[in-house]
Amino acid sequence: MTESTTLDIWNPGWPDPFRPTVDADDEYADLVDALREVQEAVTRSLPTPEAAAEAAATLREVARQMRSHEVDEDTQIAGKRWDIPGKAHALAPVLHIDTVTDTTATGRVTVGRFHSGRYAMNGGVTPLIFDELLARLANSAGRPWGRTAYLNVNFRALAPLHTELTVTAELVGQEGRKRFLRGAMYHGDILVADVDGLWVELKPEQTQNISKDLEGRDR
Numbered sequence: 001m002t003e004s005t006t007l008d009i010w011n012p013g014w015p016d017p018f019r020p021t022v023d024a025d026d027e028y029a030d031l032v033d034a035l036r037e038v039q040e041a042v043t044r045s046l047p048t049p050e051a052a053a054e055a056a057a058t059l060r061e062v063a064r065q066m067r068s069h070e071v072d073e074d075t076q077i078a079g080k081r082w083d084i085p086g087k088a089h090a091l092a093p094v095l096h097i098d099t100v101t102d103t104t105a106t107g108r109v110t111v112g113r114f115h116s117g118r119y120a121m122n123g124g125v126t127p128l129i130f131d132e133l134l135a136r137l138a139n140s141a142g143r144p145w146g147r148t149a150y151l152n153v154n155f156r157a158l159a160p161l162h163t164e165l166t167v168t169a170e171l172v173g174q175e176g177r178k179r180f181l182r183g184a185m186y187h188g189d190i191l192v193a194d195v196d197g198l199w200v201e202l203k204p205e206q207t208q209n210i211s212k213d214l215e216g217r218d219r
């Protein structure tokens with residue numbers, strides 16, 4: 001094994017982003033945690049053909065079970081649990097939102113190899129994290145719902161895996177329906193990425209499909 005491949009073999013001392021704190025009796029959140037664990041474990045593995053075939057059959061069986069509980073998008077839980085990091089959506093990195101004021105928000109995120117480019121966070125994942133925190137701020141403090149119009153992300157340094165990163169967001173201006181936000185991601189003192197984003201307040205006819213999604217939103 002080369003030195004580079006040993007760098008990212010699972011280390012029990014790393015923070016574990018795949019098991020966020022949820023109530024033990026919160027079965028749905030636990031299901032999504034389990035799915036995150038599968039995503040990470042599959043990503044990290046090189047199973048034998050037999051083991052791969054066995055795992056594929058097991059996963060297809062789980063998919064079959066879940067299809068028997070299928071609901072429409074208004075009713076699904078994935079992505080709508082505002083009360084837990086990652087909102088119970090297995091693709092989204094588990095972002096812990098610590099503070100949201102009228103004009104600022106902060107959070108923490110740790111990603112593993114599922115979200116890796118190569119030994120660092122994939123460049124498509126960074127905007128997902130910014131979108132989550134900046135959107136939460138853009139739409140907080142009683143502001144009517146707005147939609148992301150742009151997110152201009154600058155990648156300043158590699159974002160390490162298995163390491164807690166801090167994320168900040170700030171509302172820097174408002175002009176009519178437009179809300180301008182800025183955000184940054186840090187590894188310790190190192191600026192990893194920053195972002196400029198625009199949220200545009202929706203017109204009444206644009207909100208028809210989302211009112212149900214907003215139920216349970218804390219702010």
Ligand SMILES: CCCCC/C=C\C/C=C\C/C=C\C/C=C\CCCC(=O)SCCNC(=O)CCNC(=O)[C@H](O)C(C)(C)COP(=O)(O)OP(=O)(O)OC[C@H]1O[C@@H](n2cnc3c(N)ncnc32)[C@H](O)[C@@H]1OP(=O)(O)O
Nearest residue numbers: 078079080087089091092147148149150178200210213214
């Ligand atoms: C994969 C991981 C997933 C994790 C998922 C987790 C959860 C998800 C699940 C459930 C979610 C739960 C709740 C969420 C509920 C709903 C919301 C989700 C929202 C999104 O996830 S969203 C996705 C990305 N988002 C889009 O899909 C936007 C597509 N787009 C549009 O919907 C329109 O485009 C819109 C509305 C943005 C504007 O359209 P409009 O017609 O209302 O606005 P209009 O033209 O009047 O412009 C007004 C003024 O904004 C300026 N302006 C507009 N756009 C600009 C731009 N790009 N650059 C510079 N300026 C711009 C104009 O220049 C004008 O400026 P001025 O007034 O000064 O002239």
